[in-house]
Amino acid sequence: MKHLVYFLIIFLFVQCRNVHDRGGVVFTFDDQSVDEWVNHRGLFESYNIRATFFISHPKTLDSMMINGLQLLASDGHEIACHGLHHVSVLNFADSPDVYLKKEVLPAVNILEGFGFDIRSFAYPFGESTPQADSLLLGHFEYLRKATWNMDDTTIDAYDDIFVNEHSYKVMNSMGIDYNYRISLENLETGIRRARRNNEVLVLHAHKIDTIPEDYIIHPDYLEQAFQLINKYNIASLRVTDIAGFFEHAIDP
Numbered sequence: 271m272k273h274l275v276y277f278l279i280i281f282l283f284v285q286c287r288n289v290h291d292r293g294g295v296v297f298t299f300d301d302q303s304v305d306e307w308v309n310h311r312g313l314f315e316s317y318n319i320r321a322t323f324f325i326s327h328p329k330t331l332d333s334m335m336i337n338g339l340q341l342l343a344s345d346g347h348e349i350a351c352h353g354l355h356h357v358s359v360l361n362f363a364d365s366p367d368v369y370l371k372k373e374v375l376p377a378v379n380i381l382e383g384f385g386f387d388i389r390s391f392a393y394p395f396g397e398s399t400p401q402a403d404s405l406l407l408g409h410f411e412y413l414r415k416a417t418w419n420m421d422d423t424t425i426d427a428y429d430d431i432f433v434n435e436h437s438y439k440v441m442n443s444m445g446i447d448y449n450y451r452i453s454l455e456n457l458e459t460g461i462r463r464a465r466r467n468n469e470v471l472v473l474h475a476h477k478i479d480t481i482p483e484d485y486i487i488h489p490d491y492l493e494q495a496f497q498l499i500n501k502y503n504i505a506s507l508r509v510t511d512i513a514g515f516f517e518h519a520i521d522p
């Protein structure tokens with residue numbers, strides 16, 4: 271009996287460690303390509319990937335687009351906020367206070383009016399300031415910035431596109447659309463780092479389409495990225511899953 275107890279303790283310890291070592295990836299999509307996102311619902315579903323969609327210009331959503339976003343939400347994806355007019359906080363003429371009042375909170379109200387629970391914000395053009403971050407964290411659980419492969423290196427070298435259990439409320443993300451030129455081998459370096467360090471890698475893209483143009487991600491590339499998630503058995507998370515993911519990893 272005593273041995274069985276020891277065995278169970280060791281077994282549970284190993285289980286905890288396995289969860290703890292796992293790591294995750296967050297796929298985010300920005301702006302308003304609702305039709306193209308909805309057209310690829312099956313792709314997300316077949317790999318069990320849940321993503322976060324950051325919506326800009328919510329005033330201009332027509333009823334078809336609202337229905338599309340509701341479909342995505344019913345599939346388990348997160349609908350989140352990306353500003354009222356897609357204005358950068360850095361180019362905004364007034365203070366961050368006024369930015370929050372004019373560009374952020376009205377967008378949240380519109381999206382909440384459509385029935386979405388808005389908990390995350392992605393800065394238009396990916397730029398923020400520490401002052402804006404601390405102000406917006408009074409209204410959102412998570413803030414996402416954006417970057418690209420500016421050092422022309424492997425993406426595992428960018429510390430701020432990985433969040434960990436100590437720091438995850440403000441995150442940067444790596445662009446993976448066609449124009450960002452992140453090869454699948456390069457993407458794999460990021461996934462391997464996330465798994466190795468139990469971090470969460472944050473990625474962003476825009477429209478899903480087969481046209482090789484800026485701010486478009488090819489469905490084949492996306493599918494191969496999803497296959498890497500399966501290959502490394504790492505978690506697919508929405509932005510809002512991040513805190514819970516780290517809590518479970520520590521205390522399952």
Ligand SMILES: [Zn+2]
Pocket residue numbers: 300301326352356394395
């Ligand atoms: Zn955007």
